[in-house]
Amino acid sequence: MFDELIEEVDSQEFQQVLKGFGYGGLLMQVGNCKYLPINSTLLDQETGAPVDENDSASAGKIVSYYYRFKRSLAEDMQNSALIISHGGSGSILEALQFHKPIVCVTNSRLMHNHQVELAERLSTSPYNYLLPCDPSTLQTVIKQDLKGYLTNRQELDEHVVVKSLADFGKRFQQEVSFTRHHSNKKDDDDRPTTRPKSNKTMVVLGSGGHTAEMFYLLKHIHGDYNRLSYVLADSDKRSYDKIVEFEQTSAASSYSVHQIPRSRNVGQSYFFSIFTTIYAFFYCLLLVFRDKPDIVICNGPGTCVPIVIAAVLFRFLRIHACKIVYIESIARVQHLSLSGKILQYVANWMIVQWPSLIPEYNDSKSNNKPSSSSLKK
Structure with missing residues (x-):
């Protein structure tokens, strides 16, 4: 308010x-x-x-x-x-x-x-x-x-919403799926069997609407993602309550919470955010190295940038492989956020909420074109 x-x-x-x-x-x-x-x-x-x-x-x-x-x-x-x-x-x-x-x-x-x-x-x-x-x-x-x-006034069509979220959950599994091989068990063709890996997922929360949007989507991601690691800015006082509320109704077996320095505060100039982002980046390097997530999911706040860059660096150095899912906030109707403009080049899967944002996405420098979804009647 x-x-x-x-x-x-x-x-x-x-x-x-x-x-x-x-x-x-x-x-x-x-x-x-x-x-x-x-x-x-x-x-x-x-x-x-x-x-x-x-x-x-x-x-x-x-x-x-x-x-x-x-x-x-x-x-x-x-x-x-x-x-x-x-x-x-x-x-x-x-x-x-x-x-x-x-x-x-x-x-x-x-x-x-x-x-x-x-x-x-x-x-x-x-x-x-x-x-x-x-x-x-x-x-x-x-x-x-x-x-x-x-x-x-119009109301949300529940059938459209349910179908859209189900499609999102299915596509999410396809984009971030890992498999773990078991050579000690054979199937009927005498080949090593595989099953989905129990993925350790790092969820980067913003504040306010970013956090609400994230949990709205997490409710509809189906799969074996039972090891959640939440990351939030140390100045964010409300997202922790949302974590507790979500986990009370979640089937996840365990979760952890990490607070990091905020890379850019609301209203902070882009110039000074360079220095705060550098500080946050070194902090996040240690966190990502220690946590070793298989998937990083984020949706736009500046908090996510140093986390994602750290994950990309370890992936490039072959220290640890990690897939990155970037979901642009629904509040971004006309232009990508600064985070989106930066992370579009390194995300394994990028989603925008409005079709009008697709032309702004520079797919010439990325292997994946963005998906698009919106609230439709």
Whole structure:
């Protein structure tokens, strides 16, 4: 969340607008916002009970509550009639999975604003999944456009989604498959038998939407990948919660978590990111050498660049062979990320989410053309 959005949603004027559409309650996750709601009641994160009742539930007002963080928003989303979300891809994907109407409020202050790109793409034909705006236009958009959006909005076609994810899982196995030979067992043709190798998979997590996208895909990768090694930036405080949540429902037999220096912070200039990336690279050299993954999966954050370069270096020096899968974030609609522009040359398999990105992919310097997938009706 960001302060402008929370402050707007907490205002009495906005809550009256919601009440006019028949909504009787409001629940907010405010995260690390500096602005603390004054027209809403704080909830205890553990018990869900109000910490200190105020007059938010008094006559003529909508019932409004807020909390800082929850490990998962799934239950709140499932119980909602309308979701007002920031423009992060993770929140949008989760809301779409629950088939909820979404008002997507983008943050125009972000560098290279991909939130706006994604929101605009998902709000136009043939998608019409969400209603986009920014904090300054939130009230106006709801007053003027919410009724029409609720009437005409599209929902994800579950059959298309299931088929697409199944195809992704099957293709993933083909692209990264390893085999292990067993000369002590013979088949009917008296030849050594083979079976899939139990792959040690290193998963590089970003933050926010990158992490949400990664776990969305991990749920649908079928195969013997029961040794997961998660890598996240040492400044990422929320991805660890997502790891725990995922592993509680996963069939993986074991996993490990590694924190590394971040190679590039959000908003950091490309020039200074050179030095932080070099520092992170030497740190990652030791990690990759010690962990020796068979597969590295990443989806765009700068955290992944030194990990992948380290893996490529060991592969080139014949110290350890490792396959690299790079999945460009769905938020990248018009242009590849800096990570994508760099790693397209070394990834064994590269996936972009939107067909419009394929011409930007320089396949003349890579053995594999990128696959493409998108959210379709």
